[in-house]
Amino acid sequence: xxLTGVGASEGLAVGPAFVPQTGRPEPERNHITxxxxxxxxxxxxxxxxxxxxxxSETIDGLRQSGNEDEAGIxxxxxxxxxxxxxxxxxxxxxxxxxxxxxxxxAAGEEYAAGFAAMDDExxxxxxxxxxxxxxxxxAELMGRAASGFEALQEPSVVxxxxxxxxxxxxxxxxxxxxxxxxxxxxTSHVSIMARSMGIPAVVGVGSALEGALNADTVAxxxxxxxxxxxxxxxxxxxxxxMSEALAKERAxxxxxxxxxxxxxxxxxxxxxxxLGSASEAEDALGWGxxxxxxxxxxxxxxxxxxxPSEDEQYDAYSAVARAFGEKxxxxxxxxxxxxxxxxxxxxVHEDNPFLGWRGIRMSLxxxxxxxxxxxxxxxxxxHGNLKVMFPMVADVEELxxxxxxxxxxxxxxxxxxxxxxxxxxxxxxETPAAAICxxxxxxxxxxxxxxxxxxxxxxxxxxxxxxxxxxxQSADHPAxxxxxxxxxxxxxxxxxxVGVCGEAAGEPEMIPKLISLGVTELSMGAxxxxxxxxxxxxx
Amino acid sequence: MVERETTVGPEAGIHGRPxxxxxxxxxxxxxxxVIVKGDREVNAKSILKITGLAKKGEKITIRAEGEDAEQAVxxxxxxxxxxxx
Numbered sequence: 001x002x003l004t005g006v007g008a009s010e011g012l013a014v015g016p017a018f019v020p021q022t023g024r025p026e027p028e029r030n031h032i033t034x035x036x037x038x039x040x041x042x043x044x045x046x047x048x049x050x051x052x053x054x055x056s057e058t059i060d061g062l063r064q065s066g067n068e069d070e071a072g073i074x075x076x077x078x079x080x081x082x083x084x085x086x087x088x089x090x091x092x093x094x095x096x097x098x099x100x101x102x103x104x105x106a107a108g109e110e111y112a113a114g115f116a117a118m119d120d121e122x123x124x125x126x127x128x129x130x131x132x133x134x135x136x137x138x139a140e141l142m143g144r145a146a147s148g149f150e151a152l153q154e155p156s157v158v159x160x161x162x163x164x165x166x167x168x169x170x171x172x173x174x175x176x177x178x179x180x181x182x183x184x185x186x187t188s189h190v191s192i193m194a195r196s197m198g199i200p201a202v203v204g205v206g207s208a209l210e211g212a213l214n215a216d217t218v219a220x221x222x223x224x225x226x227x228x229x230x231x232x233x234x235x236x237x238x239x240x241x242m243s244e245a246l247a248k249e250r251a252x253x254x255x256x257x258x259x260x261x262x263x264x265x266x267x268x269x270x271x272x273x274x275l276g277s278a279s280e281a282e283d284a285l286g287w288g289x290x291x292x293x294x295x296x297x298x299x300x301x302x303x304x305x306x307x308p309s310e311d312e313q314y315d316a317y318s319a320v321a322r323a324f325g326e327k328x329x330x331x332x333x334x335x336x337x338x339x340x341x342x343x344x345x346x347x348v349h350e351d352n353p354f355l356g357w358r359g360i361r362m363s364l365x366x367x368x369x370x371x372x373x374x375x376x377x378x379x380x381x382x383h384g385n386l387k388v389m390f391p392m393v394a395d396v397e398e399l400x401x402x403x404x405x406x407x408x409x410x411x412x413x414x415x416x417x418x419x420x421x422x423x424x425x426x427x428x429x430e431t432p433a434a435a436i437c438x439x440x441x442x443x444x445x446x447x448x449x450x451x452x453x454x455x456x457x458x459x460x461x462x463x464x465x466x467x468x469x470x471x472x473q474s475a476d477h478p479a480x481x482x483x484x485x486x487x488x489x490x491x492x493x494x495x496x497x498v499g500v501c502g503e504a505a506g507e508p509e510m511i512p513k514l515i516s517l518g519v520t521e522l523s524m525g526a527x528x529x530x531x532x533x534x535x536x537x538x539x
Numbered sequence: 540m541v542e543r544e545t546t547v548g549p550e551a552g553i554h555g556r557p558x559x560x561x562x563x564x565x566x567x568x569x570x571x572x573v574i575v576k577g578d579r580e581v582n583a584k585s586i587l588k589i590t591g592l593a594k595k596g597e598k599i600t601i602r603a604e605g606e607d608a609e610q611a612v613x614x615x616x617x618x619x620x621x622x623x624x
Contacts, residue, residue, distance in 0.1 A: 080586055084582060084584055084585055085585035123591040
């Protein structure tokens with residue numbers, strides 16, 4: 001049987017099928033005797049502690065990899081596990097001679113039923129969270145793992161309706177050869193995990209998965225978005241051949257890591273990396289980054305109760321500048337919106353944070369936030385080749401206002417005797433308005449960088465996270481290409497370079513189109529750099 | 540015993556992020572604290588009890604008993620009546 005879905009993480013794998021058993025654990029026994037009450041309560045407290053400990057590790061791991069939203073889910077789980085009311089409900093049941101595991105399952109079920117009956121969809125869905133957590137405590141009490149993955153003992157292809165963060169986090173390294181899920185999109189948790197684990201994944205295969213759950217063997221093509229259950233010998237042989245070819249291709253790409261990307265007619269295309277934090281700099285250089293086309297500065301501001309000081313920012317910007325030396329590093333000023341908390345910034349709830357007070361809009365209104373960042377960037381210029389880029393610009397007034405603040409920061413520093421190098425300022429073209437006003441913006445900019453992810457979302461009025469809008473989530477759309485063309489033409493007239501720093505920059509089929517429109521810099525997730533250089537070299 | 544009536548501020552009511560913030564603050568006080576809504580009275584330090592308890596615009600009472608009761612009621616009532624945060 002053939003399953004088709006979204007190729008969420010590339011690569012090939014053939015292996016035994018594994019279907020995690022995710023049902024609620026059954027209590028081993030329901031009743032206890034009078035003298036088991038006290039030890040039972042102690043066992044319950046220990047089990048809660050063990051579960052919370054496990055959750056804390058998961059939370060730390062997610063925080064470190066920047067998955068703040070998922071970390072929030074597990075924090076909620078940890079709060080539930082430690083809940084004093086849950087503890088007293090369990091205590092009462094155990095005193096009535098229920099076994100601790102039966103007690104925690106029953107108490108959990110009561111709360112779950114309460115949530116499920118609520119008339120709010122979000123709250124009703126919390127029922128599953130309560131079941132998940134109390135199930136984990138019960139499993140811990142019975143000395144078992146609760147993940148449903150305990151039976152996963154040999155390297156296998158994991159088939160599941162969906163895989164939660166707690167699932168993938170519990171899989172031992174090397175035991176998952178590939179993921180195939182009924183639900184999900186390229187941006188789902190499972191897809192992100194698969195890409196970072198370097199294993200193939202096909203997601204969103206739909207109800208067809210049910211027919212595949214009894215398979216013995218599954219062949220997965222994560223590049224094409226294809227899974228074949230119980231493949232015949234020929235198919236397996238074909239997969240093995242393709243797998244070898246893929247390994248060869250990867251090896252061949254290695255040659256391109258450190259070449260200067262140039263088209264066959266001699267046009268130089270700079271292939272750079274997008275960085276989410278200073279710690280990624282070395283890795284990016286290893287992949288062959290010729291600069292940083294987008295250095296996101298948000299990481300400095302997240303997961304803390306205060307704002308980063310100017311010096312702290314200076315250290316981070318200097319570190320990246322030093323790592324790249326002569327190579328250009330484009331620092332994007334803070335781009336957060338109402339969907340993220342910032343200490344000391346008066347944010348209000350917004351129904352549409354992506355259309356809200358964010359990026360340069362927030363920075364211009366919040367000098368206490370913006371000025372230290374600008375000063376830190378300016379000071380760090382002495383360590384390398386830094387450029388400044390402003391996000392979410394909609395018109396030239398915003399750009400002029402931002403540049404004025406930059407000049408003010410420069411004047412302030414120079415008065416204090418700090419010597420500063422030249423620093424170029426550019427604009428991120430990510431609103432349709434910026435592309436349409438490109439001629440005006442080009443007069444005030446040293447470069448453009450097209451943020452295709454947001455440009456696509458805003459141009460096509462299609463939410464990036466909405467799985468049903470997949471068709472409208474690509475830069476390869478006439479409307480988006482027309483805006484990119486407009487920006488490139490304006491830049492050409494003003495004689496300034498144009499880069500692209502969205503997903504499209506690393507997509508082999510988009511690269512020729514972008515270059516033909518006049519783009520001369522491509523910035524992407526670092527692992528895509530060798531392939532992009534190869535694509536450029538073959539043009 | 541100290542108590543104060545207030546109105547739920549966050550758009551989403553008491554759940555998700557506002558609930559987490561409230562819980563964190565509540566756990567910082569040693570007093571026994573309850574939220575009263577209509578004839579329901581729940582432990583303010585229980586995520587299972589406070590989640591979904593009230594929606595935006597609904598009236599609730601924060602009641603506390605203990606050493607830091609006054610401060611607890613002030614802090615928590617302010618927190619839960621703010622629009623967001």
